Amino acid sequence: MTVLITGGAGYIGSITTRLIRSTGRGVVVLDTLENGRRKAVGDAPFVQGDVADTNLVERICKEHGVDEVVHFAAYKAVGESMENPTKYFQNNVTGSQKLFDGLNRAGVQRVVFSSTAAVYGTPTRVPVREDDPLSCESVYAETKLMIERTLGWYSKTTNMRSVVLRYFNAAGASQDCTLGEDWRHSQNLIPHVMKATLGFAPALKVFGNDFPTPDGTGVRDYIHVEDLAAAHVAALDHLKKGGESITCNVGTGFGTSVMQIIDATERVTGMKVPYEIVDRRAGDPAECYADASRINAAFGWTPKHSLDDIIATAYAWHSSHPQGHDS
Ligand SMILES: NC(=O)c1ccc[n+]([C@@H]2O[C@H](COP(=O)([O-])OP(=O)(O)OC[C@H]3O[C@@H](n4cnc5c(N)ncnc54)[C@H](O)[C@@H]3O)[C@@H](O)[C@H]2O)c1
Numbered sequence: 001m002t003v004l005i006t007g008g009a010g011y012i013g014s015i016t017t018r019l020i021r022s023t024g025r026g027v028v029v030l031d032t033l034e035n036g037r038r039k040a041v042g043d044a045p046f047v048q049g050d051v052a053d054t055n056l057v058e059r060i061c062k063e064h065g066v067d068e069v070v071h072f073a074a075y076k077a078v079g080e081s082m083e084n085p086t087k088y089f090q091n092n093v094t095g096s097q098k099l100f101d102g103l104n105r106a107g108v109q110r111v112v113f114s115s116t117a118a119v120y121g122t123p124t125r126v127p128v129r130e131d132d133p134l135s136c137e138s139v140y141a142e143t144k145l146m147i148e149r150t151l152g153w154y155s156k157t158t159n160m161r162s163v164v165l166r167y168f169n170a171a172g173a174s175q176d177c178t179l180g181e182d183w184r185h186s187q188n189l190i191p192h193v194m195k196a197t198l199g200f201a202p203a204l205k206v207f208g209n210d211f212p213t214p215d216g217t218g219v220r221d222y223i224h225v226e227d228l229a230a231a232h233v234a235a236l237d238h239l240k241k242g243g244e245s246i247t248c249n250v251g252t253g254f255g256t257s258v259m260q261i262i263d264a265t266e267r268v269t270g271m272k273v274p275y276e277i278v279d280r281r282a283g284d285p286a287e288c289y290a291d292a293s294r295i296n297a298a299f300g301w302t303p304k305h306s307l308d309d310i311i312a313t314a315y316a317w318h319s320s321h322p323q324g325h326d327s
Pocket of ligand 1: 006007008009010011012013030031032033034035036037049050051052071072073074075076091095114115116117167168169170171188
């Protein structure tokens with residue numbers, strides 16, 4: 001059994017690649033290396049290339065005997081997607097459609113896809129459930145929803161089955177501190193907290209402390225990247241056993257505020273987090289966290305790592321890799 005892992009040289013992809021290999025599956029990673037690093041793939045079979053190259057995808061699948069795919073490859077910066085929508089529609093949507101064409105040609109029928117909680121926009125309630133209203137507030141989120149819908153149609157019209165995983169906030173690094181996120185390319189809170197704590201950036205900007213939340217700061221659902229990786233293995237197992245196409249939230253099921261992240265960072269690292277309160281950003285919801293009961297019921301998946309694990313691994317990784325894998 002071989003899994004094609006697109007975007008496997010990136011943050012979540014590299015950690016998932018390692019976990020999938022440890023379960024006995026073969027892998028082949030396809031990545032342009034635009035935002036990923038060859039080093040993160042280690043000695044796993046690797047092809048440098050674009051998912052939009054349908055002929056390449058078909059050839060890789062045939063040569064490596066691929067029967068399953070985990071599709072991470074995408075651009076993910078929300079702000080950039082609003083400034084340059086074409087870049088996002090082309091890479092995320094057209095690129096995925098070309099990938100699926102190559103998979104169809106090669107007869108690959110099982111796909112796990114990286115979607116995002118951003119498809120809910122400002123949730124109508126929390127914890128947010130998969131069948132709650134979808135309301136994309138960025139081009140990035142819209143590209144993910146378009147691929148979700150594409151996969152939905154493939155499930156109806158072809159033999160392809162898929163698991164759509166809507167990630168909440170991926171965070172932390174591998175326990176052994178060899179794989180993690182590059183804070184130079186990340187818009188996420190925890191890399192910013194670490195950057196400020198370690199003195200690589202000025203004080204952390206906390207966007208608003210007047211939200212209707214217990215301490216006034218925004219509340220999100222932080223999921224350890226190794227728990228997220230385990231959700232992909234569970235999704236592959238589900239499809240291998242003949243499971244139906246399904247869309248699942250991947251989160252812890254509880255919310256953590258920005259102030260709670262700052263407090264946890266100070267407690268776990270023993271360092272001060274310099275921060276300043278600034279105005280809210282337009283469109284930031286007060287609270288967004290997952291109802292994770294569907295993925296638990298469907299795959300038996302539950303997160304194993306605590307917030308302290310997230311902070312400890314992020315701190316260990318960032319303090320030793322200030323230039324990501326280029327360090
Ligand atoms: N990080 C998060 O919190 C988060 C949350 C929700 C969803 N996601 C999604 O999860 C996936 C992985 O995120 P990440 O944080 O690991 O991002 P990342 O940028 O670290 O990894 C993405 C990888 O895809 C590669 N890539 C991009 N376009 C490609 C193409 N056309 N062909 C081949 N390779 C290509 C990049 O070089 C990079 O290595 C993305 O699809 C992202 O949208 C991430």
